[in-house]
Amino acid sequence: GNSVTQMEGPVTLSEEAFLTINCTYTATGYPSLFWYVQYPGEGLQLLLKATKADDKGSNKGFEATYRKETTSFHLEKGSVQVSDSAVYFCARNYGGATNKLIFGTGTLLAVQP
Amino acid sequence: DVKVTQSSRYLVKRTGEKVFLECVQDMDHENMFWYRQDPGLGLRLIYFSYDVKMKEKGDIPEGYSVSREKKERFSLILESASTNQTSMYLCASSLPLSTDTQYFGPGTRLTVL
Numbered sequence: 001g002n003s004v005t006q007m008e009g010p011v012t013l014s015e016e017a018f019l020t021i022n023c024t025y026t027a028t029g030y031p032s033l034f035w036y037v038q039y040p041g042e043g044l045q046l047l048l049k050a051t052k053a054d055d056k057g058s059n060k061g062f063e064a065t066y067r068k069e070t071t072s073f074h075l076e077k078g079s080v081q082v083s084d085s086a087v088y089f090c091a092r093n094y095g096g097a098t099n100k101l102i103f104g105t106g107t108l109l110a111v112q113p
Numbered sequence: 114d115v116k117v118t119q120s121s122r123y124l125v126k127r128t129g130e131k132v133f134l135e136c137v138q139d140m141d142h143e144n145m146f147w148y149r150q151d152p153g154l155g156l157r158l159i160y161f162s163y164d165v166k167m168k169e170k171g172d173i174p175e176g177y178s179v180s181r182e183k184k185e186r187f188s189l190i191l192e193s194a195s196t197n198q199t200s201m202y203l204c205a206s207s208l209p210l211s212t213d214t215q216y217f218g219p220g221t222r223l224t225v226l
Contacts, residue, residue: 032211032212036217041219042219042220043117043203043205043217043218043219043220044156044203044205044215044217045216045217046214046215049212049214051212089155089156093211093212095211096211097211098161098163098211099144099207099209099210099211099212099213099215100146100158100161100171101156101158101215103148103155103156103157104155105153105154105155106155106156
């Protein structure tokens with residue numbers, strides 16, 4: 001089937017620590033992949049995306065690489081800040097012409113000063 | 114600036130009531146979406162609209178209907194609210210391409226008593 005699996009949280013880190021949030025997907029084709037972020041009290045906003053294999057999406061110091069061979073799109077950041085505390089959602093589109101999304105369950109990141 | 118607004122941030126209703134959740138976007142987007150967000154389940158698509166008066170069921174449409182009479186407005190209707198519909202409801206809009214970003218509203222937290 002089509003699904004997205006991401007690591008469960010919460011993830012608690014100290015400021016300036018390295019962050020990895022794992023995400024894997026299942027798909028019959030080659031979907032586009034997304035990371036969305038939800039800050040407290042807000043709706044989701046796009047963090048980064050990649051539309052084909054080996055693409056790297058990046059934004060605000062976050063990166064993720066579309067790995068077709070491992071069907072993964074892990075989110076990384078070299079040095080997190082307190083302001084990065086949020087819920088992070090990995091997603092893939094359904095494929096074809098639509099941009100309907102399938103979301104993972106979300107990972108809560110808490111960064112402590 | 115891109116903007117998606119939802120009619121209420123918080124809503125409390127009684128079992129059996131008819132509930133309307135309104136979403137308005139000012140970006141002239143073709144696509145609009147309604148999701149519900151529940152802890153441990155992530156976001157799940159309820160309904161999707163790709164044009165005025167056009168709609169498509171998502172993954173969990175049971176108990177819900179939608180209306181899109183104008184391009185900028187997409188309404189979610191709970192015909193007879195039940196306690197298991199207590200949730201956070203998120204609206205989003207986007208351009209129509211499969212890689213296009215979805216823009217989210219701040220959400221409506223609905224409690225059904």
